[in-house]
Every structure is written in structure tokens, then in C-alpha cells.
Amino acid sequence: SLINSKDKLLRERAASVIPGGMWGHMATRYLGPAYPQFFERADGCRVWDVDGREYIDLMCSWGPNILGHHHQAVEAAAERQRRLGDAMNGPGEVLVELAELLVKTVAHADWAMLQKNGTDATTACVTIARAGTGRRKVLVARGSYHGAVPWCTPSLAGVTAEDRAHLIHFDYNDIASLEAAVEQAGDDLAAVVVTAFRHDIARDQELPTAGFARRARELTTAADAALIVDDVRAGFRIDLAGSWEPLGVRPDLSAFSKAIANGYPLAAITGTDRFREAATKVYVTGSFWYGAVAMAAAIATINTLRDTDAIARMTQAGDRLRSGLDAAAKKHGLSLRQTGPVSMPMVLFDDDAEFKLANAFCSAALREGAYFHPRHNMFLSAAHTAKDIDLALQAADAGMAAAAQVA
Ligand code: PMP
Known part of the structure; x- marks a missing residue:
């Protein structure tokens, strides 16, 4: 056929x-x-x-x-903004409204910044963590997906060893392997990056144990490094306050995208005041990162998730x-x-x-x-x-x- x-x-x-x-x-x-x-x-x-x-x-x-x-409230909000303007010389009023909503909704958030794709958000989190700590080593779980640029893409084609030089791997939910990776990073630890839960391709999913989440928080706090939750896939599907909020563990930086605007292209990072200055210093941007239509859609999406x-x-x-x-x-x-x-x-x-x-x-x-x-x-x-x-x-x-x- x-x-x-x-x-x-x-x-x-x-x-x-x-x-x-x-x-x-x-x-x-x-x-x-x-x-x-x-x-x-x-x-x-x-x-x-x-x-x-x-x-x-x-x-x-x-x-x-x-x-x-074609969710009605989201489409109405997007259409309203589309008639006003989308990609202009600066964002619309909706940027401030959305940032306020994210800060109110996501438990750890003192501030928010917007991007387009999940990879933009995870990469900006890593950049901000390095800027804020002045250190280089970033710890990631073996098999976790954080995006499609050289530091994290699963394919090594076109990637140099230098692109990955400061990554150290641990096993998700394995406290001993996380401790060993932190030890290996020594005084150069910038960040630990974890997905909201283990959702690697072609294997059983695993929720983080409370012990693993708490230990990740303790180790990063002790080192004054960033705990980054990559909530790109799970964000706003499990808990609007952040996927680790039910565990009682708050990250320093979180990356969101996928569901945040019900299909309109948008990503967001939220962070704490510890990393506000670093987030001010880094230069992260994109031609379409200020588009107002997706922001209007995100406001309607988050409000609908909250109110229904x-x-x-x-x-x-x-x-x-x-x-x-x-x-x-x-x-x-x-x-x-x-x-x-x-x-x-x-x-x-x-x-x-x-x-x-x-x-x-x-x-x-x-x-x-x-x-x-x-x-x-x-x-x-x-x-x-x-x-x-x-x-x-x-x-x-x-x-x-x-x-x-x-x-
Ligand atoms: N992190 C996680 C956990 C993801 O699931 C994805 C997308 N599958 C990304 C980052 C990258 O997002 P994007 O494809 O929008 O760049």
C-alpha cells in the first residue's frame, strides 16, 4: 500500500x-x-x-x-500576539510576564532566560555554571541525552576530543560513581548535570532515588558548584515546580523546553541568585530567541497546566x-x-x-x-x-x- x-x-x-x-x-x-x-x-x-x-x-x-x-487557549494567545508582532527589534511585554510566571512557578527560580531549543538551554546552563564558578569540569551521566552540539551529542562524527575534554562521566543513581567523578574533578568542578529521571534510549526508565538526588545536592553545595537539572524532556509533565521538587531537592539551574509552549518553539532556563551575575555576563543569544508568539503560547500553556x-x-x-x-x-x-x-x-x-x-x-x-x-x-x-x-x-x-x- x-x-x-x-x-x-x-x-x-x-x-x-x-x-x-x-x-x-x-x-x-x-x-x-x-x-x-x-x-x-x-x-x-x-x-x-x-x-x-x-x-x-x-x-x-x-x-x-x-x-x-490546536489547544484553544494557547492558540488564542498565540494569535493575539501574532497580530501584534513576533520577531521584532526586541521582545514584547510577554517576555517579562513569562519570566515572572516561571519565577513564580518553578520552586528554585529567582530568574529566567529564554532560548529556542533544549540544547540551547542545557548548553547555556553549562556556560553559566562555568562562568559562575570559574571552573571547567562538568559531570554528566553515561547515556543521558542533553542535546545535539559537540559537548553532548551522542554521535562523535565531527566532534573533537577537545570538545569533550572537561566532561567526566558517572552512572545515574549510583552515588559511589558520582562521588568518584566529583573527586576526579577536584577543585575544578563547575557543575553536575542530571536529567529529571533516567530516560535514556533503549533501556528501562529509572526515577532518581532520593539518596542520589540529595547526594548530588550535597556534593555540589560543598564544592560551590552548580547542580543542573535537565528538565527538557520531563519539565511541566510531572510537577510544575520542577521535576526534582517532589524529592525536596532544588537545583541551581534548570533547563526546560519541549512542553513549555505546547509545540511553539521555546526553551527556558531558570536559576538561583547564586548564578545571576554569571547569567548576566555570559553572551548567549539567537535571532529567534525573542519571538513573542512562542512566549505568549508558553504563558497560556503554563496557566492552563496550573488551572486545569x-x-x-x-x-x-x-x-x-x-x-x-x-x-x-x-x-x-x-x-x-x-x-x-x-x-x-x-x-x-x-x-x-x-x-x-x-x-x-x-x-x-x-x-x-x-x-x-x-x-x-x-x-x-x-x-x-x-x-x-x-x-x-x-x-x-x-x-x-x-x-x-x-x-
Ligand atoms: N535534554 C533532554 C533531556 C532532551 O530530552 C532533549 C531533547 N530530546 C534535549 C536536552 C535537547 O533538546 P532539543 O532537541 O530541543 O535541542
């Missing part, structure tokens, strides 16, 4: 004018051959590919879609999906590992080192109208109703049948 499909024709055209046909994490060559590369439209929790096939979307644009596509039961609805949808997937797996004689917050589902099959079951599951579920990912954590939105989840579960039943065949 894909022969002569619009998606196939677009891929053929793309192959001659775009290196590899597509770059980065949205290249569907990493997924089964049935996955569409190109989409025509989206609404709520659904997406339509360029051949008109409709899917219940369990990826939510890889995070940005949190309230549903959106986070609770994502949890309900996640619980329903998790128990439904477990039941479907059991019915077909398969066993799953579902880990991490239910609203950010990670579904892995037991005895599936090569992801054969996962790929069979996903490809069959896709044909039945549900867009799952075989190896990456997924995302739910407040637009996923019980009915949508049940439709996804119907597709998942076909997926499990297909997985059982290759098991």
Missing part, C-alpha cells in the same frame, strides 16, 4: 536534496518501514500522515504536545495505557517492562535484545492506527481521553499478536 504513496514520493525527492533523506531523531529509517516520514496535520492527540492515515499519537511530537494540538487537571489527566491516561498493555501482553503470552512515570511511557519486551518484538509490535499497531515507539520513551497529552487510549489499546492488541509471532 506504500507503493506510489505520497510519503514514498516525498522521501524520494528528499533523498536527493537532504543528506540521508532526513537528519536527526525524527528520521523514520530508525523505525519500521511502515512508518510514515511526513505528516499532513494534527489535532488533539491525533496525527494524519501525508497519505491521510490517522493515528492516535503516543509520541506527542517527542514531547512538545502536552495539551493537545491536565497533569492528572495525563496520569490517568498513562495508567489506563499501562494496565491495558500489560493485559494485552499477558493475553498473547508476552511479558513487558513498563517503567518511569506513566505519563511518559517506556515499553520494552522481555527477551528482546534486538528489538524484534518491539518492532513487530509497533509496526502492527501502526497499521491499526496507533503511533508507538519501539525504543524511546513516549509521551501522553491532556488531550488523550479514555476513549483514545482504548483505541490505542485495540491497535496494541494487534501489535501483541504480531510480536507473539516473532517471539
Whole structure:
């Protein structure tokens, strides 16, 4: 059915004018051959590919879609600002309003700055930490993703050893390895960078233990270094005050992006007064970092998350999906590992080192109208109703049948 499909024709055209046909994490060559590369439209929790096939979307644009596509309050705020102006010679009033809202909402925040992508935000946090401490060493967990520039990209193509010279690795949730890394940094420790929880690709998700989070705080405080929480993926999906707030651990600097403006391009960093002067000194900027439309969208997104039961609805949808997937797996004689917050589902099959079951599951579920990912954590939105989840579960039943065949 894909022969002569619009998606196939677009891929053929793309192959001659775009290196590899597509770059980065949205290249569907990493997924089964049935996955569409190109989409025509989206609404709520659904997406339509360029051949008109409709899917219940369990990826939510890889995070940005949190309230549903075309959310009324967000679109109204964006449209209002668009009529006024977007990228001008300076930001609009919405910048100050959004910074005030972030400072009020995020528990550790004394100030906020805005960027566009998650990588901008994580990189600015590292730069500010180095500027504020006058030191070089940055500790990152093995396997954690912080973005796609030389200091953190997972591909070493085009990266020099010098780009990584001052990184030291530890294992997430492993206090002894963190202590060893801090020791190795000695008096040159600028920052410890941690994701909100362990959400590395192709492995079970892990929440941070309270002991690990507290130790990360103690070690950075003792060294007068920065504790940076990379909340780009999880931010505003778990706790509006910051993903480590339920653990009682406050970072010095946090990076946000993805969900912050319900799909409009925006990132933010928040920080404490300890790093205000450093944040004043560093030169971080971009042509589009002052665009007012995304800021207006972010204000509406955060207000809606705060004033509605959106986070609770994502949890309900996640619980329903998790128990439904477990039941479907059991019915077909398969066993799953579902880990991490239910609203950010990670579904892995037991005895599936090569992801054969996962790929069979996903490809069959896709044909039945549900867009799952075989190896990456997924995302739910407040637009996923019980009915949508049940439709996804119907597709998942076909997926499990297909997985059982290759098991
Ligand atoms: N940090 C984390 C934890 C992420 O999940 C991502 C994006 N997947 C990034 C940083 C980088 O964000 P972006 O792709 O917007 O640059």
C-alpha cells in the first residue's frame, strides 16, 4: 500500500536534496518501514500522515504536545500576539510576564532566560555554571541525552576530543560513581548535570532515588558548584515546580523546553541568585530567541497546566495505557517492562535484545492506527481521553499478536 504513496514520493525527492533523506531523531529509517516520514496535520492527540492515515499519537511530537494540538487557549494567545508582532527589534511585554510566571512557578527560580531549543538551554546552563564558578569540569551521566552540539551529542562524527575534554562521566543513581567523578574533578568542578529521571534510549526508565538526588545536592553545595537539572524532556509533565521538587531537592539551574509552549518553539532556563551575575555576563543569544508568539503560547500553556487537571489527566491516561498493555501482553503470552512515570511511557519486551518484538509490535499497531515507539520513551497529552487510549489499546492488541509471532 506504500507503493506510489505520497510519503514514498516525498522521501524520494528528499533523498536527493537532504543528506540521508532526513537528519536527526525524527528520521523514520530508525523505525519500521511502515512508518510514515511526513505528516499532513494534527489535532488533539491525533496525527494524519501525508497519505491521510490517522493515528492516535503516543509520541506527542517527542514531547512538545502536552495539551493537545490546536489547544484553544494557547492558540488564542498565540494569535493575539501574532497580530501584534513576533520577531521584532526586541521582545514584547510577554517576555517579562513569562519570566515572572516561571519565577513564580518553578520552586528554585529567582530568574529566567529564554532560548529556542533544549540544547540551547542545557548548553547555556553549562556556560553559566562555568562562568559562575570559574571552573571547567562538568559531570554528566553515561547515556543521558542533553542535546545535539559537540559537548553532548551522542554521535562523535565531527566532534573533537577537545570538545569533550572537561566532561567526566558517572552512572545515574549510583552515588559511589558520582562521588568518584566529583573527586576526579577536584577543585575544578563547575557543575553536575542530571536529567529529571533516567530516560535514556533503549533501556528501562529509572526515577532518581532520593539518596542520589540529595547526594548530588550535597556534593555540589560543598564544592560551590552548580547542580543542573535537565528538565527538557520531563519539565511541566510531572510537577510544575520542577521535576526534582517532589524529592525536596532544588537545583541551581534548570533547563526546560519541549512542553513549555505546547509545540511553539521555546526553551527556558531558570536559576538561583547564586548564578545571576554569571547569567548576566555570559553572551548567549539567537535571532529567534525573542519571538513573542512562542512566549505568549508558553504563558497560556503554563496557566492552563496550573488551572486545569491536565497533569492528572495525563496520569490517568498513562495508567489506563499501562494496565491495558500489560493485559494485552499477558493475553498473547508476552511479558513487558513498563517503567518511569506513566505519563511518559517506556515499553520494552522481555527477551528482546534486538528489538524484534518491539518492532513487530509497533509496526502492527501502526497499521491499526496507533503511533508507538519501539525504543524511546513516549509521551501522553491532556488531550488523550479514555476513549483514545482504548483505541490505542485495540491497535496494541494487534501489535501483541504480531510480536507473539516473532517471539
Ligand atoms: N535534554 C533532554 C533531556 C532532551 O530530552 C532533549 C531533547 N530530546 C534535549 C536536552 C535537547 O533538546 P532539543 O532537541 O530541543 O535541542
